[in-house]
Amino acid sequence: MSLLDTHIGFVEALRSAGLSVSLAEGLDAISALEKVHWHDRETVRAAYAATLVKRQPQRVTFDAVFDIWFPRLVGSGVAGDGLEPASGPQDTGPDLERFREALADALASGDGQAQDGRTLQDLAVEAVARFGAMPGRGPGLSSWSAYTSLQRVSPGELLDRLVQGLLGEGLDDEHAQRVAGRRIGEFTRLVEGDARRRIAEEKGPAHVVDVTVRPTIDRLDFTAARRSDLEEMRREIYPLARRLAARLTKEQHARRRGPLDVRRTVRASIATGGVPLTTHHRPKRPHRTDLVVLCDVSGSVANFAQFTLMLVFALREAFSGVRAFTFVDDVVEVSDSFRPGADVVEVMDSLAGRISQAALWGRTNYGRALTRFAEEHPDAVGPRSSLLVLGDGRSNYSDLALPVLGELAGRARHAWWLNPEHPRHWGTGDSAADRYGEIVAMVECRNLAQLGEFVHGIV
Amino acid sequence: MTTWFESPDDAAARLRETGYLTDDATALTAYLAGALEKPLLIEGPAGVGKTELAKAVARATGAELVRLQCYEGLDEARALYEWNYKKQLLRIQATGTDQAWSETHDDIFTEEFLLTRPLLGAIRRDEPTVLLVDEVDKTDIEVEGLLLEVLSDFQVTIPELGTVTATRRPFVVLTSNASRELSEAVKRRCLFLHLDYPDAERERAIVTSQVPRLDERVVAQLVDVVVRLRELELKKAPSIAESVDWARTLIALQVGDLDEATVARTLGVVLKHSSDQQRAMKELKLPR
Incomplete structure (x- = not known):
């Protein structure tokens, strides 16, 4: 393989791993490589990284692909020529x-x-x-x-x-x-x-890249996450909330032109001889929603529910009020776990402790949970509030209480259902996602990126 | 044409002389930014030395630093150039009525009435210049569009005067806290460098070079605690700036040994959220 082939193959592999590497950036990489010495593998890596990777979360993927395309040695290397696979038991x-x-x-x-x-x-x-x-x-x-x-x-x-x-x-x-x-x-x-x-x-490297390189952390499915991934995701929640909040304030500022502020306009016009060259407007009062979150916290979707709750509460300033309930087959309110400025780890622990309270028999039962919610907290959902249900809709073939959900959704201003499964699995096996989906809007939400987009959309 | 640095090693050595300790990737990227004449986009958490790198490059190469601090609402008039309309008005009033409009027109749109702002200023300078565009993510999308022409061709088009092209390309550094994704177009034109918290060894070196009066043993203890703090799940992990502040605090308090009681007393220097402090107290088993 010539050097150019290796370069092209490497760039191709990066693209197929989800990095958007443009032609111009590929050319930049080549001119960067012309300027450095190649005796050190790390130099080549840094030159490629500076020109091709423009987003830090992608760096992990880049490093994995680089290691495969530019291996640090061939076979066992010169020093390891004598190494034979050991034989026998x-x-x-x-x-x-x-x-x-x-x-x-x-x-x-x-x-x-x-x-x-x-x-x-x-x-x-x-x-x-x-x-x-x-x-x-x-x-x-x-x-x-x-x-x-x-x-x-x-x-x-x-x-x-x-x-x-x-x-x-x-x-x-x-x-x-x-x-x-x-x-x-x-x-x-x-x-x-x-x-x-x-x-x-x-x-051949192309094959291995396809098989082994994992998606970046914000594109990784909640359900496919390993323990270490979950910790990394947890670290991502706070920065994600901060980014969302920054974006929201910016957009609210952009939409801020409310009714004309006559006083300020006239004042400003004095500088230009009484001609109101620039008009001033009163800020528009941003609309804030009252959010009610209802989470399935049974084993299969617990992580997803936790992330969503943390993100929603991290953004609480954007809502007028947030109430959270968790359920397995019984409902318990967990809003008080999320004190302002509370510590992430403590919140997680207290949530995990509450899961046992939400389970009577320990088998997910959406119908029972919804009915209990409607009975015990009839005041939670009103015409000003938005209802958000989190779960995979897998209800162990029990009664679904469709009318109860329909009634709740009808009372609320908006209602959404976030589902951490791929749409192709909706309605398969014991999933009632398709039937619930007829009543409330069912939204696919499999990774942090989708979650961020959704939460941004509803604020 | 200036050569900013001879080689990556040269970059590392000269930045070190000015008191900025780089790692290999940083030195290489700084060298490439000079050699390829491409803008350098630096991202990373607050307080790891993004802005400082630009200043260090300016010091190391003897160039002048032109700084454009970005904020929400920054516009063309404050980033690029503006016509000094008050002076233009005076000029029109002063000439009276005997001059033809076309002459006046040619007169008032000249260099004399142009107020240059950082971007245009950096491009028009003949001496070596480092242009620092700080916290690009704070601006609106429109300003990014404005930056595109400047960053890719190092030229500015002023309708009345024509295109001003850089005689000597500045070394451009953009910094971002990643509070917003920059547009693909800007990113494509830049080299990218992510500055992260340094490893313990480099951090020790940095603290020692910034606060040379602090005992080496205390520096080691301090860096040890900071590294452990970064492993905790905190809202804002302490960065290099905080380590250096902490070292200065210890000097000011004349502390010769960083024991648990001292850590507990001075924790406010490194951790700025009360929940973070409580967490650290608990995890490091500090006395209250």
Whole structure:
């Protein structure tokens, strides 16, 4: 492959991974590369990043694609030529023992180097080369596995040893746990990266990019999010709310021209000899909605409900009032969890604690929850308020209480239903999304980007 | 034609001399912005040295800094140029009636009556110039349109005078807090750099260089606490500016050791939300 082919392929791969790289930016990248030396891979990476990535959330995707297209070494590299996949039932093999010793060493030292000078990165390469090979699989199947190597090496078992070592250095227990966890996580990440690199070498980078690169955090489905993703999303909520709020004030200012302010206009006209060259207007009073949020917090959609609630409450200034109720098969009000300026983590904990109160039998029952809501909080929904229902509409084939929802929606000024599932799943299995959708507007809301757009729209 | 920096290493070294410690990516991007003569868009949380980078480039290259602070409602007249209409009125009144209109017209639309604002000023300068457009995200979309011509061709079209083209292209730095997405058109014309919180080692170096009087051991303790604070879920994580402020506070209080009681007493310097402070108190197990 020539350099140009690599460049074109790389840009193509970025595009298919969701980055909008224009032709002009591709040309910029080439002229940037002409100006730098190529002896350092990180220089090339930084030059590409400066010219092609214009949005920080995309940087993760960019790095993943870059690692696949511009691998840091080929095969096991020059130093690793002697590495053979270990054979036999190796769990007790001396190789493994030796390797784990070296790894423990490298993890324990602050700079990530073993006594023989090998870095964590070198060890990760060795781990995949020796313990991650999967020989004997048919053609077309990947022959390297990060999973296998991590299973065999099991860095997690080194955790206690590492913590003990760090405690000896004078760190307190909690801090030591955190440092140890971070170093082991780092090693795991390196092993995964190296396995990807080797697979890309065999199958061609384009294929691997399609399969392994995940969408950016704001496009990631709530339902497909892993634990670490959820934490990252939680960190995104506050900045997202801030961006939305900034956008809202700006738009309200733009629409601000209310009735003519005669007093100010006449005053200003004195400067121009009594001719009212510029007119002044009174600001328009922004319309604020009263929002009632009704959330399904059963296991399948709990995360989605939490994010939406947090975002709505972070934007509370834009509404005249917000009341939130959670349900599984019974309803409980949670508005008081969201004090102004409350701490994110505490709110999350208190919400999680309330989930048990919202469940009598623990099986989602939309019909029962809606009926109970209408009975217990008849004053919640009025002609000035907007009703927002969050949930996937999967009601375990129970009674749907369609008339109750219809009555609630009829009383409210607006009513929406946010569904975290893809529209193609609506109405499949026990989902009643299509039937509820006939009564209130059903909106697809699968990721932070869509959520942000929706919340912006209703304010 | 100026060469701003010889190489990425040269950029790093010269910025270091002015007291701005870069990482490799920052130095390389600053070098590229000079070498390719493209504007540099810097994004990142508040207080990580976005504006400071522009100032450091100006200091390192001996260029003059022209600054355009953006705000909501900024318009052409305050960003680009404006006709000094009061002076024009005087001119018309002073000439009396014997001069033909066409002559007067030619007369009052000349350099003499032009008030240059930062953007035009930066383009017309003959000496090396660093143009800093600060907090671009605060402006309205219309101003972005205005920036396009300036940023891509380094020229400004004034209907009465014609097009003014830069004799010497300025080094343009735009900063943004990402409170709003900038338009694709602006982003496409810029190099992009995301400045983030530095790693512990670089932060130690920065604090030491900014507050040289503080004991190294205390600096290490301070950076340690700040790094831990950033790991918590806070509304506003402390940035470099806060670390430096904290270091100055410790100097002012003449504290020789950053123990838990001192952290608890001076936490207000780094955390500006009360809920953040409570969270930090709890997570760091500080005495109240």
